[in-house]
Amino acid sequence: MEKVWYELKKIEAQAEQIRSEAQDGAKEMIALALQKAKKLIANGNACGEEEAHQLYTSTIQEINRNREEQLKAKSRSQSEPEGPSGKTVGTSSLYSCEHSAWGN
DSSP states (O other), rough: OOHHHHHHHHHHHHHHHHHHHHHHHHHHHHHHHHHHHHHHHHHHHHHHHHHHHHHHHHHHHHHHHHHHHHHHHHHHHHOOOOOSSSSOOOHHHHHHHHHHHHHO
């Protein structure tokens, strides 16, 4: 009976050692997974910041292009129109002609 008791204690000790080793291995795996997750998050944040900066830069460039196009269009529309003879006609005389036609 004593021999059986001794064998049971030996098996119990081995089971406890296996459980302890498994628990330590699980803790190591969790720590490694946490470390890798933090690295992935940091990389994701860096990529997100870079993409946001590129989007911001391209938006500013597009806004500037649109503004330049609008300024060019505005300057073309404000230039003096030519009359039928090819001579430049002042816009103020056109304005007064339109109003005189209406009797103003």
